[in-house]
Amino acid sequence: MLTHLGDHVNDLIEKSPSLHRDLVQLDGKGWIFKYGENGQGGFTSKATKTIVLDRKKNGNPAHAVISLSRAVGYLAHEPRSKYSSLEDIVNCHMEQIGCGKINTIKVQREIASNGGPDILGNTDGEKVNWNKEYDNYLNSKKRRNDREAIGKLLFRWDASPKSFDDYKDAYNTIVLGKLSHLNFPQRQASEFFSTGLGDEVDEMIKKSPSLVGDILQLNKEKWRINYGKNGQGSHCVKGNKIIVIDHKDSPNVEAIVDTLAHEVGHALYKVPAELHSKKAFVQSRMLDEAAAIMCAMNTRVEMVSNGERRIDLEKKYPASFSNNRDVYLQHSRLKRGEKLNTVLSSVAAEITPISINPASGLMVKDYYSNQYDGIPKLRILTDKIRHGFETKLTASSKDNSRSLER
Numbered sequence: 001m002l003t004h005l006g007d008h009v010n011d012l013i014e015k016s017p018s019l020h021r022d023l024v025q026l027d028g029k030g031w032i033f034k035y036g037e038n039g040q041g042g043f044t045s046k047a048t049k050t051i052v053l054d055r056k057k058n059g060n061p062a063h064a065v066i067s068l069s070r071a072v073g074y075l076a077h078e079p080r081s082k083y084s085s086l087e088d089i090v091n092c093h094m095e096q097i098g099c100g101k102i103n104t105i106k107v108q109r110e111i112a113s114n115g116g117p118d119i120l121g122n123t124d125g126e127k128v129n130w131n132k133e134y135d136n137y138l139n140s141k142k143r144r145n146d147r148e149a150i151g152k153l154l155f156r157w158d159a160s161p162k163s164f165d166d167y168k169d170a171y172n173t174i175v176l177g178k179l180s181h182l183n184f185p186q187r188q189a190s191e192f193f194s195t196g197l198g199d200e201v202d203e204m205i206k207k208s209p210s211l212v213g214d215i216l217q218l219n220k221e222k223w224r225i226n227y228g229k230n231g232q233g234s235h236c237v238k239g240n241k242i243i244v245i246d247h248k249d250s251p252n253v254e255a256i257v258d259t260l261a262h263e264v265g266h267a268l269y270k271v272p273a274e275l276h277s278k279k280a281f282v283q284s285r286m287l288d289e290a291a292a293i294m295c296a297m298n299t300r301v302e303m304v305s306n307g308e309r310r311i312d313l314e315k316k317y318p319a320s321f322s323n324n325r326d327v328y329l330q331h332s333r334l335k336r337g338e339k340l341n342t343v344l345s346s347v348a349a350e351i352t353p354i355s356i357n358p359a360s361g362l363m364v365k366d367y368y369s370n371q372y373d374g375i376p377k378l379r380i381l382t383d384k385i386r387h388g389f390e391t392k393l394t395a396s397s398k399d400n401s402r403s404l405e406r
Contacts, residue, residue, distance in 0.1 A: 003033045003068075005053065008061040015114040016107045019065070022072045026051075033068065044071040046305055062119040065111070066104055073103030098150035105134040195225050195260070197245060200253045205260070208302040214264050214295070218243075223267060225260070234259045236266040243267060257303075258296055265295025278372045283348075285368040290347035 002010050002023060013020050023033070026049075035055040036042065042053045051071045057063040077096040108120050120130075133150055194202055195215060205211055215225075221241065228234070228244040236243045243263045249255045269291040274280035
């Protein structure tokens with residue numbers, strides 16, 4: 001049996017010689033094809049060698065084959081070794097999207113020619129004549145340009161950007177950092193990228209495409225990243241849009257990158273703290289902490305998959321976080337929502353009993369509980385809570401609280 005996705009799926013795969021060949025090759029390299037959770041979408045992870053299909057579509061063999069074909073197309077895309085501008089990065093990603101679409105049409109034709117169904121049906125025809133685009137591609141002498149064009153055509157249909165500048169904005173805010181499960185090329189040799197924390201730090205960060213994208217997004221939002229004083233801890237202050245890295249860690253590049261990824265996770269978690277009670281505040285901060293941990297873990301996984309040998313995944317995180325990471329990647333771009341909260345709550349539950357200071361026994365939740373006691377000016381509890389009137393916050397209500405110091 002080629003896959004464990006069901007006999008009907010395997011029967012369709014058998015009707016496409018190229019897809020069958022590609023999946024056999026991936027299987028030989030240790031790749032896994034499986035259904036994920038209902039409604040959580042499909043994704044491809046080079047780090048874990050996994051192609052995940054949405055379980056909600058289980059029972060729809062055509063959809064499964066479309067997803068597999070697209071994923072194989074993404075993986076077949078050869079990333080460029082160097083990018084000189086953001087435009088180059090965008091074009092490369094559009095080319096990868098085009099590869100996925102081209103391979104899907106190729107598989108569609110092979111299955112139909114071998115007596116199988118039209119797996120795409122009329123889902124695309126009303127918007128774009130993809131068969132015509134594919135024929136033009138087959139007859140083209142500039143296939144890279146055509147792959148880019150098909151990718152942009154598909155992206156315009158899905159995301160409706162109006163200009164190339166919109167592509168760049170959409171790429172920064174959606175594709176590069178927030179949809180890393182789409183397998184954006186694993187080399188981000190962008191010469192314009194710098195954190196200000198040193199060349200060695202920047203070089204290691206480039207091995208994590210998601211972290212590169214997240215930092216570029218924070219740069220766009222006018223965030224600052226600085227070294228602080230020795231021994232005063234690393235932290236993120238959202239109200240002031242600043243990430244401070246403890247200078248005592250500067251000789252340890254791995255520690256700097258790990259801490260930066262964690263604080264970037266805090267910065268990108270936009271859900272404000274709940275101020276109406278200590279319990280709600282602590283719970284909201286624990287979700288924030290969980291988001292930071294997932295960001296740092298994803299950074300480590302990507303760097304390891306790109307050959308970084310100074311990283312030890314097993315030493316840092318429990319195995320149970322791996323599944324949470326996959327779900328987090330799918331929904332982190334939402335920032336709110338039940339599915340994201342579910343995975344963050346799961347991580348938060350695991351870190352709640354962890355002591356951040358073995359000598360004192362202070363736990364993560366205690367840190368935020370103490371923080372709540374120390375910021376009375378951030379919460380004015382009026383008769384909204386006690387008698388049903390509206391709660392008001394002072395002008396200082398922007399979030400100037402610090403993330404957990406590391």
